[in-house]
């Protein structure tokens with residue numbers, strides 16, 4: 001009786017083995033040993049092919065181990081009390097960050113306003129951005145201008161393109177700078193929301209002098225103004241009139257942020273620009289204007305909606321402030337300008 005069962009079991013096992021062998025012998029086992037991130041390129045966001053990953057330095061995730069007991073910098077604050085990183089040279093590993101943003105296929109927009117005499121800056125701005133801004137990533141420039149013919153035809157690198165948007169000019173430079181918030185907000189909802197994941201907003205009178213890449217990206221980021229990073233709250237040039245929508249009392253505030261450079265995800269930049277535009281309109285109805293225009297409203301926004309990442313003054317340097325030792329790189333620098341020539 002038991003022998004009969006044994007024969008039966010043996011026959012069954014033999015069948016199972018041959019069945020499995022027959023079906024698996026021609027399998028391409030290479031498919032199962034490849035890097036696990038190998039995915040089909042279906043969505044528009046997945047631009048990473050397996051070949052790229054294989055060539056990537058992070059294919060095996062080789063880099064120096066982070067050391068919990070070693071500070072990357074001991075001379076500067078590298079995270080705010082609300083736990084947002086402050087980006088300084090030496091505080092990040094660009095290989096890791098590049099890989100993470102490539103895997104996401106991040107699309108990065110850059111908006112810049114070139115109104116009237118600010119045309120003199122745009123060629124250097126764009127040429128230097130091609131060299132230093134988001135190298136190797138997908139970049140879409142949005143150049144807002146009142147004079148389309150004044151925008152130079154520069155040859156862009158692969159994966160980068162430019163759109164020139166015609167807008168009407170304003171008489172006063174203050175109006176130009178204030179209207180930017182509204183224009184960015186409206187263009188985000190009309191178009192940018194479908195074209196880019198992140199939006200970086202910059203002034204035109206700047207020149208890239210060193211690398212600025214994905215280490216700056218986060219939900220919403222601001223740049224610490226180079227003129228105030230060692231200063232007390234009372235020295236900050238916030239709007240101090242309590243009837244202005246930009247009002248910040250002298251016992252509040254974290255840092256003084258520059259108005260020339262901010263950004264984040266398109267959704268967050270929408271909220272920021274919407275706030276600043278509405279605050280400006282509120283003041284306009286009272287016939288007042290905040291001390292430093294859009295910069296004042298931006299500082300008010302960042303007081304109550306803390307940035308999730310802060311960029312050190314390396315990212316908006318001005319040679320007027322010399323060369324402090326903590327500033328190891330001057331990545332983006334104000335082009336000295338003759339105010340009378342550009343602000344007519």
Ligand SMILES: *[C@@H]1O[C@H](CO)[C@@H](O)[C@H](O)[C@H]1NC(C)=O
Pocket residue numbers: 149150151152153
């Ligand atoms: C740029 O190129 C377009 C066509 O290729 C031309 O119409 C335009 O005038 C050029 N602009 C400048 C500033 O050279």
Ligand SMILES: *[C@@H]1O[C@H](CO)[C@@H](O)[C@H](O)[C@H]1NC(C)=O
Pocket residue numbers: 242243
């Ligand atoms: C605003 O400031 C003025 C003068 O500095 C003061 O008299 C007034 O009480 C303040 N108003 C509010 C609502 O704090």
